Amino acid sequence: AQSVTQLGSHVSVSEGALVLLRCNYSSSVPPYLFWYVQYPNQGLQLLLKYTSAATLVKGINGFEAEFKKSETSFHLTKPSAHMSDAAEYFCAVTPYSGAGSYQLTFGKGTKLSVIP
């Protein structure tokens, strides 16, 4: 079984400041990890994914995340926040089974506010 914990349901940063959104996972098998973003009244957009290649993953809109197996973490960062980054962010995990199962387990989400 797998699970995801996102620390902090709300995070506020000033425009231009570092964004750090925390995600810890639990998985009994090697995981695939994802970050999605959701803007109001919209679906989820994939920001980046970890699929057992490079541990530092770069995504869209300047976001990146680092997979740390020893800490079971996959924190999302962006060096400089922009007003357009205000949204809800979800970390998700799926176990690598090789069987083509596409079930994602999501964290509860973190709402990011950017203060001008």
Next chain:
Amino acid sequence: KAGVTQTPRYLIKTRGQQVTLSCSPISGHRSVSWYQQTPGQGLQFLFEYFSETQRNKGNFPGRFSGRQFSNSRSEMNVSTLELGDSALYLCASSPAGGSPYEQYFGPGTRLTVT
């Protein structure tokens, strides 16, 4: 390529009724998954279809069902609606043979049960 489309976008139903939601995946995608999003429970997996077969199922009662057609379009049905079924229902599609487990989400159908 057009993205994942879901119809209708908004729906209001009464307790006890049934509802059918539709999802058209990205052209060429053969896997379609459904998720329920509520403020209390967050995002929860309902089921996944691949080549017209249900391949995976989440922990939801039998009132929730789905199917997939030969053109990969999918529908989900909820019978005997309850107030707690009010949620945003998201559909996601994945390419067969593409990047593993990468899912593309539609805008969702907002279901309100009164």
